[in-house]
Amino acid sequence: MKRNLMIGLMLACGSLCGCVAAVVGGAAAGGYYVGKDDRSADRIAQDAAITADVKTRLIAEPGIRSLSINVDTYNGNVSLKGEVKSSAQASTAVSLARKAKGVKSVKNELTVK
Numbered sequence: 001m002k003r004n005l006m007i008g009l010m011l012a013c014g015s016l017c018g019c020v021a022a023v024v025g026g027a028a029a030g031g032y033y034v035g036k037d038d039r040s041a042d043r044i045a046q047d048a049a050i051t052a053d054v055k056t057r058l059i060a061e062p063g064i065r066s067l068s069i070n071v072d073t074y075n076g077n078v079s080l081k082g083e084v085k086s087s088a089q090a091s092t093a094v095s096l097a098r099k100a101k102g103v104k105s106v107k108n109e110l111t112v113k
Contacts, residue, residue, distance in 0.1 A: 054096065057097070080106065
């Protein structure tokens with residue numbers, strides 16, 4: 001479990017592409033700070049792993065402009081925001097997000113442009 005968590009955290013940090021993850025005491029990732037978030041450090045790490053898994057799935061999907069999609073996870077609930085070229089791409093993105101381990105729900109806030 002710890003190995004998978006560490007791999008997920010490494011993927012999360014690598015997938016931020018230019019964003020700097022603020023890490024406080026090794027317990028926060030993706031800009032979440034321990035002490036300013038009601039989630040436990042373990043939950044924050046789990047959410048970061050889910051975000052990394054979803055981003056990895058989006059990157060691997062042909063035809064999806066993954067850098068145009070923002071993925072946020074809070075308590076296992078994933079939000080997808082950004083722009084896609086078609087409703088089919090939005091549907092694919094939601095479907096891929098639902099397949100990630102630990103996802104409770106997916107909120108589709110994608111716009112078609």
